[in-house]
Amino acid sequence: xxxxxxxxxxxxxxxxxxxxxxxxxxxxxxxxxxxAAGVNRADLLQAAGHYPPPKGVTDTLGLECAGVIxxxxxxxxxxKVGDEVCCLLSGGAYAEKxxxxxxxxxxxxxxxxxxxxxxxxxxxxxxFSNVVMIAGLKEGNLLLVHGGAGGIGTFxxxxxxxxxxxxxxxxxxxxxxxKCKKLGADIxxxxxxxxxxxxxxxxxxxxxxLDIMGAKxxxxxxxxxxxxxxxxxxxxxxxxxxxxxxGRLLSKRGSITATGLRYRDLADKARIxxxxxxxxxxxxxxxxxxxxxxxxxxxxxxxxxxELLDSGAVSGKIVLTA
Amino acid sequence: xxxxxxxxxxxxxxxxxxxxxxxxxxxxxxxxxxxAAGVNRADLLQAAGHYPPPKGVTDTLGLECAGVIxxxxxxxxxxKVGDEVCCLLSGGAYAEKxxxxxxxxxxxxxxxxxxxxxxxxxxxxxxFSNVVMIAGLKEGNLLLVHGGAGGIGTFxxxxxxxxxxxxxxxxxxxxxxxKCKKLGADIxxxxxxxxxxxxxxxxxxxxxxLDIMGAKxxxxxxxxxxxxxxxxxxxxxxxxxxxxxxGRLLSKRGSITATGLRYRDLADKARIxxxxxxxxxxxxxxxxxxxxxxxxxxxxxxxxxxELLDSGAVSGKIVLTA
Numbered sequence: 001x002x003x004x005x006x007x008x009x010x011x012x013x014x015x016x017x018x019x020x021x022x023x024x025x026x027x028x029x030x031x032x033x034x035x036a037a038g039v040n041r042a043d044l045l046q047a048a049g050h051y052p053p054p055k056g057v058t059d060t061l062g063l064e065c066a067g068v069i070x071x072x073x074x075x076x077x078x079x080k081v082g083d084e085v086c087c088l089l090s091g092g093a094y095a096e097k098x099x100x101x102x103x104x105x106x107x108x109x110x111x112x113x114x115x116x117x118x119x120x121x122x123x124x125x126x127x128f129s130n131v132v133m134i135a136g137l138k139e140g141n142l143l144l145v146h147g148g149a150g151g152i153g154t155f156x157x158x159x160x161x162x163x164x165x166x167x168x169x170x171x172x173x174x175x176x177x178x179k180c181k182k183l184g185a186d187i188x189x190x191x192x193x194x195x196x197x198x199x200x201x202x203x204x205x206x207x208x209x210l211d212i213m214g215a216k217x218x219x220x221x222x223x224x225x226x227x228x229x230x231x232x233x234x235x236x237x238x239x240x241x242x243x244x245x246x247g248r249l250l251s252k253r254g255s256i257t258a259t260g261l262r263y264r265d266l267a268d269k270a271r272i273x274x275x276x277x278x279x280x281x282x283x284x285x286x287x288x289x290x291x292x293x294x295x296x297x298x299x300x301x302x303x304x305x306x307e308l309l310d311s312g313a314v315s316g317k318i319v320l321t322a
Numbered sequence: 323x324x325x326x327x328x329x330x331x332x333x334x335x336x337x338x339x340x341x342x343x344x345x346x347x348x349x350x351x352x353x354x355x356x357x358a359a360g361v362n363r364a365d366l367l368q369a370a371g372h373y374p375p376p377k378g379v380t381d382t383l384g385l386e387c388a389g390v391i392x393x394x395x396x397x398x399x400x401x402k403v404g405d406e407v408c409c410l411l412s413g414g415a416y417a418e419k420x421x422x423x424x425x426x427x428x429x430x431x432x433x434x435x436x437x438x439x440x441x442x443x444x445x446x447x448x449x450f451s452n453v454v455m456i457a458g459l460k461e462g463n464l465l466l467v468h469g470g471a472g473g474i475g476t477f478x479x480x481x482x483x484x485x486x487x488x489x490x491x492x493x494x495x496x497x498x499x500x501k502c503k504k505l506g507a508d509i510x511x512x513x514x515x516x517x518x519x520x521x522x523x524x525x526x527x528x529x530x531x532l533d534i535m536g537a538k539x540x541x542x543x544x545x546x547x548x549x550x551x552x553x554x555x556x557x558x559x560x561x562x563x564x565x566x567x568x569g570r571l572l573s574k575r576g577s578i579t580a581t582g583l584r585y586r587d588l589a590d591k592a593r594i595x596x597x598x599x600x601x602x603x604x605x606x607x608x609x610x611x612x613x614x615x616x617x618x619x620x621x622x623x624x625x626x627x628x629e630l631l632d633s634g635a636v637s638g639k640i641v642l643t644a
Contacts, residue, residue, distance in 0.1 A: 214568045233568055240569035246536045246555055247562035250580035258572035 003060050003095030004302045012047035013307065015061075015094075017300040023058065023092065023099035027074030032085065032100050036118035036296075037093035038064040039305050039318040040151070041212075041235070042262070046091075047306065053091040054263050061302070062093025063262070066108065066117035067322075070097065077102040084108050086117040088125050088273055090262055093118075094302055096322055103270025106277050109284035116291040119317040123155040124280045126234065126261055129272045131156060131208055132163070132279070134257055135230035139164030141207035144200050144224060146217065148185055149176035149315035152234075154292035156210055157183045159280065162288045168206065170196050172312070179315050183292075200224040205252075210234065214258075215242030225254045233258040292316030325382050325417030326624045334369035335629065337383075337416075339622040345380065345414065345421035349396030354407065354422050358440035358618075359415035360386040361627050361640040362473070363534075363557070364584070368413075369628065375413040376585050383624070384415025385584070388430060388439035389644075392419065399424040406430050408439035410447050410595055412584055415440075416624055418644055425592025428599050431606035438613040441639040445477040446602045448556065448583055451594045453478060453530055454485070454601070456579055457552035461486030463529035466522050466546060468539065470507055471498035471637040474556075476614035478532055479505045481602065484610045490528065492518050494634070501637050505614075522546040527574070532556065536580075537564030547576045555580040614638030 003020035006012075025031055043061045045051035053059055066086040069079055079085065085105045092098040108117045131137045143160045147153045148169025160167045161184035168187035169180045177188040187203060189196045197220040200206050205226030211217055216238025221231045222245060229252060249256070261269065283289040292315070297305050299320040309318055325342035328334075347353055365383045367373035375381055388408040391401055401407065407427045414420040430439045453459045465482040469475045470491025482489045483506035490509035491502045499510040509525060511518045519542040522528050527548030533539055538560025543553050544567060551574060571578070583591065605611040614637070619627050621642040631640055 218566065218568065233572065236568055236572070241565055241567050243563055244540065244566040244578075245563050246540065246558055246580050249578075250555065250558070250582060253579070253581040253586075255577060255579040256566075256571075257575070257577040258568050259575040260572060264575075 001096040004299065006047060006061075009049065012044065012049075013303045015047065015303040015306070017302075020060065020095060022097055025071060025073040025099050028076070028102050029073055029099045030069050030076050030079055030102055030105065031071040032065065032067040032087060032098050033070045034065045034093060034096060034098055034322045035067040035114035036065065036322065037062045037299065037320045038118045038120075038122055038151075039302075039309055039320060040064070040122055041309065043094075044306050044310055057090040058092040058098075060092045060095050062091060062095070062098070063089050064118055064122040065089060065093035065098060066114040066121075075102065079105055084114070086121045088121050088261070088269060094299060094320065101266050101269070103266055104273050106273060106281065109281050111285065112291070115293070115296055115319050115321060119151075119291045119293050119319045120155070120284065122261075123151050123317070124284075125272050125276045127152060127156045127159055127210070128276045128280050129261065130232045130234055130259065131160065131210055133272065133275060134259065135208040135232050137163060137165055137208045141165045142168060142200070142203060142205070142226065144168045144170075144196070144206035144209040146170045146209075146211050146213055148180040151292070151317040152210070152212065153180070154183055154316050155289065157185045158289040159283065162283050168196075168200050168203065176315055196220065197223040205229060208232070213238035215239035218242035219245060222248050222252075222254060225252050228253050230255045230257065234260060294318055296321060323418040326621065328369060328383075331371065334366065334371075335625045337369065337625040337628070339624075342382065342417060344419055347393060347395035347421050350398070350424050351395055351421045352391050352398050352401055352424055352427065353393040354387065354389040354409060354420050355392045356387045356415060356418055356420055356644045357389040357436035358387065358644065359384045359621065359642045360440045360442075360444055360473075361631055361642060362386070362444055363631065365416075366628050366632055379412040380414040382414045382417050384413060384417070384420070385411050386440055386443040387411060387415035387420060388436040388443075397424065401427055406436070408443045410443050410583070410591060416621060416642065423588050423591070425588055426595050428595060428603065431603050433607065434613070437615070437618055437641050437643060441473075441613045441615050441641045442477070442606065444583075445473050445639070446606075447594055447598045449474060449478045449481055449532070450598045450602050451583065452554045452556060452581065453482065453532055455594065455597060456581065457530040457554050459485060459487055459530045463487045464490060464522070464525060464527070464548065466490045466492075466518070466528035466531045468492045468531075468533050468535055470502040473614070473639040474532070474534065475502065476505055476638050477611065479507045480611040481605065484605050490518075490522050490525065498637055518542065519545040527551060530554070535560035537561035540564035541567060544570050544574075544576060547574050550575050552577045552579065556582060616640055618643060
């Protein structure tokens, strides 16, 4: 088969569509013929050598895909050859075929194309697991999402509004904020011109903050938390080490969790995928949450797709088609 | 009535047994004639001006007591005059009488004296709410408790063992560690001679850490966490601001909560008191968790009791009798 191969590990853009061995199935896995794969910031990190796949997982890029089941091995949990599906992956989506643990497969959301489905699996599982399963966002709460116009952000705004929460977002341009507003965001903050923590604190504080900046925003996020608020850090674009004011956190009885999906074990991933399907898939089916696709590109152009995502000029997701 | 009055706010030891106005009951409160009151480190902080009572609460010291109900007002949730009870308080226990919200009253644990009951309410609610309700300690988990020989520590060791967890403790002397061992602690660490984070990491890491040191131990506690571990900070004896390595926390999918009981609202306190009674009171009644009382003193000697607790030479609790 063909897959995207990184031909020079010191060059994150050396991504070529080349021959690769077909995946070998283990018991409880299915082989999916990939129709479309979502591009995530994590893929850029991996190509730059900063985010290695878990042990035993292919080093081919790609954390989500949609396609058709070609083969099953052992207990496939009811999935069968010919099923049209989408998948949460630990790697391998930038290829013609990928091996997937049966617990990480979902049906296409009702009415969704492969391209749309491939754009939504990773953000849906990430946002739902962090914002709802870990941080417990409830109706009437205030959610603060950094990078509101990105893949994670555009999904989080819609899901939180559907759950009856208010949503504050940060973004770096009026255009991006306008997009957030259109998706339902209540409080729009241009981080280049305003102090998000003051604006959010004046609104009573955020019950949940979904953060991708890490150290750079740590103290400011704690300032923005409401009583009993929960800061969930899923990215460290602003650095790894930051000063934590424990006194301030204690005065709010606040919690901080730093977490991710990729290194979780199979049972944990299956639990998240199931809960996401139960809660989020109906929102996708009835159109209250919609996929936000910035551009669809040919998988052969993976390097260009990475270039584009890295430029910061993207709102929503980039999807590669095989 | 008489109560302990701080006659000089700049002197934390200026504590005198003097005339004070009787508490006035609000609806849903009961008046308790105090037989015994537990001494907590928080009382020392308050006398030093660092831990003010919540709005509307007496500035008399004392976060827990046992005694007899003398009067009820409005809906007392079934409690009646003459009931022998113990209470979680926001303040006021160092007195002959105290007003208590009905939701913060518990029966004396079966077979317990007033003195024993007064020694256990605050630690039981604190440890259970943090270790179980917030951090989710489970059978087979490893709990790390700092200050294993203190009031919090001696209770946490016994409760965690009863729940089927392993327990690691830190303390500053062989004598204190021997006491922890007697109560069931599995891993004994003299913090003056050993690096707790290395020992705990070698045991697979702590699923839950109950911390009273704050900044000084922040980085070391994160190193000691197991995958999906939860650090709960309830004291800042080692400072308020510390460097957080978010990358390390993320690699463990770790959580940090900094919290306390005193400023929670009535409903939240009632929820914690109820859950503690349901789960912990049977452990006290059957003797698998026992009160650890260092010394019983007359309430008139509150200043001496604070002096003693401050000296660090205490293992278990000091109780004042009225």
